[in-house]
Amino acid sequence: MAIDINIHKGGYVENEAIITDIQFQVNSGELVGLIGSNGAGKSTTLQAMMGVLPIVDGQVTLGNYGYVPERPILYEYFTLWEHIDFYLRVADKENSLTNRANELLKIFQLDHKLHDFPTTFSKGMQQKVMLILAFLDEHSTYILDEPFMGLDPQAMRKLLTILEELKAQGAAILMSTHALDTAEKICDRFILIDHGRILQQGTLASLRLAVKQDQASLLDIFDILLEENHHD
C-alpha cells in the first residue's frame, strides 16, 4: 500500500479540528480522486499527509512523493531552469534527470522560457512549472492538489497522458480536484469529503449503489450525498 492515512484530528490550532476521522488508502497503480466543496478540508488533508499541518493526531504512511500544490509555489529569485536545476541537485540526479526535464519542458511548451522568472508567467504557465517539478523524478506516490487549475486544453490532455503513464508504472496518485467530469473518467476510486469528514469512498459503481442511482454522474452523487449530509 503506497498511501495509508488514518487521521483522527487535524487543524491549525489546538482544539479546533478542521479534519476529523480521515481514513483511506491508495494502492500502487491507482488514481484516487479527493472530491469536496470549497473549504471541505481537501487541502488540509493533503497538508496533514505531507506533515506540514501544525496539529495532526493520527498515522500517515507515505513514501517519497511528487507534489503539485493548490496554488503555484515559486521562488521569486530563481529562473525556470534554476528551479529545475535546484531540484536536480537536491535529488543528486543531474545526469539521469536532465533529459527528462528537457522532455517535460517540451511537452508543456516552456522550453523557450528557461531563463525567465516564472513568477512573471501567467497562471497556467506557473501551473505547468509545478507539474514539471512534480513529474521530474520518479516517485512511488504523487499528491496533486487541483492539477488542472489554469491549464489550457492541450496541457490538460498532456497531463492526463502523463497520469496514465505514471499509473501504468505503478505509482499511487491522490488527486484533489473540482473537475468532476474529468475525475469521473480517469479516477479509479473517489473519496468524497465535506466539513472535514469523509462522506463516502469507493469506485463510481459503489458510489452509485450507495445513492441508489445506477446512472448518476459523479456530480449527481456528490450533490445527493451533500444534501443528505446537510439534512442530517
Place this chain on the structure above:
Amino acid sequence: MTNLAQQRRKLERSNNFKLLANIIDWTVALYIVVPSLVIGFFLYKDFILTISTSWIVHIPLVIFIVLLFIITSIETLRTYLQQADRLFLIQHRKRMIQLKRAGLYWTLSKHLIILSSALALLAPIFIIVHHVTILELLVLLLQLFTSNFTKVLLQLKLRKWQQLLSNILLSIIGTICFLYVPIIITSLIYLILLVYCTSYYNRHFINSTKYFDQQVELDQAAFYRWQSILFRIAPELRSQLVPKLKKPRLLWKNSKRMFQRSDYFIEELVCKTMLRQKQYRFGYLRFLLSGIGLIIIVPVWAKIIILGILYFTLRSMMQSVIQQIFEHKIWTIFQVSQEQIQVASNRLLKGFVDLPILCVLIILIIILIL
C-alpha cells in the same frame, strides 16, 4: 483643527514606534544603541579636545557651508491630509486650513530644532577652527532654514531637473551671501524671502485645494517615510518583493550556476537571492561599508570595538535573512534535510560575515603595525 493634526501625528508616531519596536527590542538597545551612544559621546569629546590638531582644520570653511546647504533639506511640508478628506474635510474649509497650517508649523518647528542641533554639534569647527562668531552662526541658521523652506516649496512647483538646478543655485547664493555679504544685508534678504515663502505657501497651498492630490500623495509618503527607512535598514521585516523583471539582468542571467559543486545548491539559492533582491543586496552592502567607513575614521580603541559590533550585527542580520529565505513556501517543493540547511547556513555565514570581517581585521592590523 489642531486636534485632528495631533490625532494624526499620534497615529503616525504609534505606527513608527510599533515598527521600531520590531527591530530595536531591549537586547538590540542594550548591545547596539546604548554602546553606540556611549562610544559616540566619547568620540565627539575626543574630537573636540583635539580639534585644533585634527585633519578637519585643512578643510576650508566654504566646503562646510556648501555641504550644509546641499545636505540639509525639509523632506515634505506636512499637511496631515488623507485621501478620505476629499469626501468630508474638504467641505469644511476653515478646519482644513487649520489642519494644513498646523502641519506647516509642526514641520518648520521640527526642522528648526534639527538644524539648530546640527549647527550646535558643528559649532566647535566653526568657532575654534574658522573663527565664526555666534551671530554669524545664527545668520547661517536663518539662511539654511529659509533656503530649505524655499527648496521644498519649489519642489511643489518645479520639475525634477528644475528642482536640481534651483537647489544648486540656492546653495551657491547662500554660500556667497554667508561668506561675502554683510550680516545685516544677508539677514534682511533671507527674512524677506522667509516672509514671502510663508505668504506664498499660505495663499497657494493652505487656502487653496488646487494641489489637494499632490499634497495627499506627499504626506502619505512622509507618513511612511520612517517605515521605508526601517525597511531599508532591516529588509527582513518586509515580505520578499517579487522582482518586476522578466529575467535576471545582470550576472548569471542565463541560469548559469554560481557554484559548480553539486552540493552547493542552497548556497546558490541564497547568493542569487542576495544578488537579485534589492533590499537584501543594499542592506548588506550598506551595513558592511558603513561599518568599514566608521572604522576608518575613529581612533584605534574605537576601531576594535566597532569591528566587534560590526561582526555580531552583520552576523545576526545575515542569520535573519537566511531564516527568512528558509521560511519561504518553496521548501515544500524543494525537499531538503535539516542537516543540509545547517551545513549551508554555516558556509553562508562564513562567506558573508566571517570572511569580510577577517579581511578588515587583517588590513587593520597591517595598518596599525605600519
